[in-house]
Amino acid sequence: MKKLIALLLAMVMVLSLAACGNDTPETTGPKETKPAVNNDPVETQPVAKEPxxxxxxxxxxxxxxxxxxxxxxxxxxxxxxxxxxxxxxxxxxxxxxxxxxxxxxxxxxxxxxxxxxxxxxxxxxxxxxxxxxxxxxxxxxxxxxxxxxxxxxxxxxxxxxxxxxxxxSTTFMFYNADILSAAGWDTFPTTTDELMQCIKDTTVANEDGSIKTLGLLPNMPWLDTEMWAAAFNANWISEDGKTSTATDPANKAMFQFILDIYKFYEEEFGWDALAINDFGDTVRGNRATANDPVLTGEVAMRWNSENLAATLAVHGKDVNWKMAWFPNVEGGEARALLxxxxxxxxxxxxxxxxxxxxxxxxxxxxxxxxxxxxxxxxxxxxxxxxxxxxxxxxxxxxxxxxxxxxxxxxxxxxxxxxxxEAMLNGNLQAFPNFAYVNEYLNAISNYGGLIFTGDMTVDEAMQAVVDEIQPLLDESPYVPYEG
Amino acid sequence: MPENTLAPNLAHNKKTSRQQKRFFWIGLAFASPWIIGFLLFKVYPICSAIYFSFTKYNMFKPPEWIGLDNYKELFTDPYVKKSFANTTYMVIVGLPISLSFAMVMAMIMNLRAKGMPLFRTILYLPSVVPSMASALLFLWVMNSRYGIVNNMISFIGLKGPSWLNDPDWTKPTLIIMGCWGCGGTAVIFLAALKSVPTHLYEAARLDGAGKWRQFWTITIPMISPTIQFQFIMGINSMFQYFTQAFVFNMFTGSAGQVTGGGPANSMLFYSINLYREAFDYLNMGYASALAMVLFIIILVVTFVAMRVSDRMVNYDVE
Incomplete structure (x- = not known):
């Protein structure tokens, strides 16, 4: 009985508290001032309205x-x-x-x-x-x-x-111009084919075989795959907004390109994906600091949003760093991720x-x-x-x-x-804005990651993305912006 | 005269009863802050979660009743399977390792040696470091290129693993980090070790028992209630494993816009998947169902663990 009374009493207390704190904004929030009405009754001293x-x-x-x-x-x-x-x-x-x-x-x-x-x-x-x-x-x-x-x-x-x-905001390539110049690249690559060659030309090993300079770290997480997809003019949803296009050739080509960078490092230098990712963990920790890998020369180039320019301006006064538009696929439009x-x-x-x-x-x-x-x-x-x-x-x-x-x-x-100039003239496109964006981003990241660990082929991974996302698109299709 | 003898007793009982009642209300008034807190911050959220688990609820619109749909979906969700497998690994592999490590530490702390207070302080220190900070620290400690662990391994001519990027090594990394911060558990074990009567060891020594025999036949039985307590608490915390893996996933190669699960989802634990469903995907109803299932799993596992361990626990310590 005592327990029951105690419980009831406590519930009363809780309900009282809840009632005290249950005022909705609609009832207690400040109301918008109404416009003055001409036929107001007798004019009195103007009362200062609360903003x-x-x-x-x-x-x-x-x-x-x-x-x-x-x-x-x-x-x-x-x-x-x-x-x-x-x-x-x-x-x-x-x-x-x-x-x-x-x-x-x-x-x-x-x-x-x-x-x-x-x-x-x-x-x-x-x-x-x-x-x-x-x-x-x-x-x-x-x-x-x-x-x-x-x-x-x-x-x-x-x-x-x-x-x-x-x-x-979009993604630019930041590069160490001295390293590129020493490798014969006086201007930054404009196509993905040139980019691959530039990566090969700028990658250097130490005498003990460890990484001295990595041309490009393929895994520098920040919407990597979506950014690469824009560079390859790939789309994730069909024009009518109803179908996942992850299995389209452009998407597969994009993943294959990244995979090819990993393969090059492994075949040419014996650095497997784990070694590259371990290296990435180290240099990522120094991003946007005085030890940014572009400034230290640990990487020849890396991508980042434009705001890195402000940081490198502070820390990279003595380094010949530059920035350039992210290369696009051969023959494709100058598209980048917004x-x-x-x-x-x-x-x-x-x-x-x-x-x-x-x-x-x-x-x-x-x-x-x-x-x-x-x-x-x-x-x-x-x-x-x-x-x-x-x-x-x-x-x-x-x-x-x-x-x-x-x-x-x-x-x-x-x-x-x-x-x-790049922002005004380039085609900056965002990821399709539909209700399940986060699920889609996770699916791409999840299955894309399995490609690089060798657990899935590009075809299998992209099919898995479609299998996971298509039911969501069926439920809530993307309505493209008509402009 | 029985009436005359009873009457004063009844009056006394009435008086006592009034006093008891007064004490009861006073006691309740003193306990009410806790009761209110318990009802508001424990009972109400749990009841809400039970209700939400049967609804489609995104936190912004009113919940929509969908019956058992969330629970049906849960059993076919590959991320639930993966996260449950990862979590189970931590319970089955991680928990015994960290408890054993804490026990060993406690036994070392129980030795009579010079400088022991300092050693105990040093050992306990990591457990006061917040989980978030220790996870950030371990990102560097376990860094395969410059981390202190792989550097030490290289001194003996071996190449350390890729602790944070190899899916096979990510969970062992978390277990090692857990062992580093096991000072709190070790101190509780130490208190239990200190309470074992020394005459038992003296008797055992007289009977010719060695250290190992003493450990198994005296120490373990005598501290078994503490081991059981730590084991049950450990099951609880391992099933809810979150912070350290969340930080690792934020700062390693799998980072992205959405809460990640580490390399090949090797650090996608049940609670992380639950968090992702709730806050990244706004599936609060589904996340509530996940929470309910986790609650039931922990309840069942704890119950079974208690029933099984009850047979092994010696309650005659006092």
Missing amino acids: VEVTIWHLFGESLENGAPHMYYVEWAERFNASQDEIHVTVLGGKSATDIQTAIAAGETPDIFMNYWNNAAQWANAGALLDLTPYYEADTAWNYKDIMPGALALSQYDGKFYSVPNSY TSNVWQINAKSANPDAAWKALADLTSAENQKIMAVGENNNGYFYARRSVLEYMNDTLADELGAAKEDPATGAKVTENLKVIT
């Missing part, structure tokens, strides 16, 4: 160091809050996708949050995101047509816009209109031009064409005139124009 609170969460750490993204967001928030008195924004950093998931599920309301591109369609499908299409269409001043097509494709799901692209972090509005936001106003200002061309200076004056790349053009036409020269960043002494990269 609508809009909370913004982003993925970056809350560093306020020179050029850190959080610094730009905080400065923007100060500007925005000072520019009007209807909306007050608060910016919080270091919020991972898991943080956001659990917060939304718990009824918390970050009104606006930043997310990884691969969650965009999935979260839209899950009902977490506000449909932004009406805002896209109505807000002509914001001008969504200024956004690069690849990024727009990444922002839509099922024919509607659920995200606003933030960054505009990734972009995106802004989204919480479907449960109590103030969607105010959230949009804040987001529109944050992602306006004017604001992005300010933030485009980036880390160490090396540029931060946004998905708007006008901003990329501004960086290419004006900012690069302005920063170039400054010669060096006063804070770090780093020379302003000469590659800013290389990056912006």
Whole structure:
């Protein structure tokens, strides 16, 4: 009996607590200010309206160091809050996708949050995101047509816009120009065939047979296979969005190319895949540091997103490093993989209109031009064409005139124009934005890995990918962006 | 007069009963923070997970009842099979090794030798290092090119394995790392060893028993309740193996946008697969079903282990 009473009492306590904490944002959250009505009753002293609170969460750490993204967001928030008195924004950093998931599920309301591109369609499908299409269409001043097509494709799901692209990022080759030059390569390869030859020419062993310089580390994880697929002009989903095309010849050719790099190392130098991956573990730990393998000469070349340029500008002052467009398959188009972090509005936001106003200002061309200076004056790349053009036409020269960043002494990269020109002229395509992107990425990574360990042939692995993904595509086909 | 004798007793009982009741409520009030915490953070999530396991639930939309579909899918999911096999490996191979290692450490710590307090401190130190930090440290310790382990192996003219990239060696690497951090377990074993009455050893020595015989016939039976406790707790933690493998998967060659499973999925453990389903794929309903099955597995294995080990445990220690 006592146990029963105790249990009942405790449950009452819990329920009381739960009731206290069960206020939904809809009932307690700040409401949007209504426009003034002309036929208001007797005019009294104007009452100061409380501004609508809009909370913004982003993925970056809350560093306020020179050029850190959080610094730009905080400065923007100060500007925005000072520019009007209807909306007050608060910016919080270091919020991972898991943080956001659990917060939304718990009824918390970050009104606006930043997310990884691969969650965009999935979260839209899950009902977490506000449909932004009406805002896209109505807000002509914001001008969504200024956004690069690849990024727009990444922002839509099922024919509607659920995200606003933030960054505009792709993969470049960073190389040690002295090593390539010594091997007879004064210009960087432009095709995959040339790339293979360049890898062969630049790979050097020590006297004891160990690796001195690896032409290219084929396993430098960061969407490797998707990036190679873009280089080989391969697609993962058919044009009608209904069929997995992992077994297409271009996809197989891409995997075979990577396998051929491994085979070359093994046949020519006796370095098997394990030895290469062990070497990779070592050099990966030094990425984007003073001991970056390109700077130390442990690899002749490696791929990375464009932001490595900022780091190498600081650490590689005494090394002849350069960057180039990622080579494409012979006769193919200049295509590269686009990734972009995106802004989204919480479907449960109590103030969607105010959230949009804040987001529109944050992602306006004017604001992005300010933030485009980036880390160490090396540029931060946004998905708007006008901003990329501004960086290419004006900012690069302005920063170039400054010669060096006063804070770090780093020379302003000469590659800013290389990056912006490539982004403006190349065909940057994102991975198809359908509801099961993460499952697809995992299947490619999983079975692709089994090719390199020798557990599967290319044909078997690609068929396994199709077998795993096709049922998901049948359930939720990809709706390509019509532009 | 019986009435007269009973009446005061009844009154006394009533008085006692009121006092007991008062104590009961006071006790309950003191215990209520724990009770509330237990109900809120244990009972409620468990009950929710049971319900979600029968639904299609992505955390954002209301759950949709689908009956046993999640459980049916679970039995045909190749990743569940793979992750369960990896986890079982850790329970069957990893747990006995780490317990044995902790026992050996405890016996060394139990020796009367100079500098033993310092040795005990050094031995215990790794267990206070957070799992995340120790995993990051071991990425370098076990690095096949520059890691200290392979360097030491090379001193005897052998080539160390590819600890982190060879699917055959990834789980042994995790087991070694577990042994490195077994100080907590070793200290509990040490406490048990200290409680074994010395007269038993003296009697055994008089009967001519050697060290090995003493160990098997005195030490092991006398600390068997502790071994059983550690074994049961070990089963629990090994079935839920997560952090170290999660970190390894993040930083080794299999890293990517989605939570990985290491080379050839050799470090895809049950909890990692569960996490991936819940947070990478938003299949919270399916992940809840996985959690329920894991709960049942742990319950059954623990029950069987207790029943079997009960026959071997000596409870006459006191």
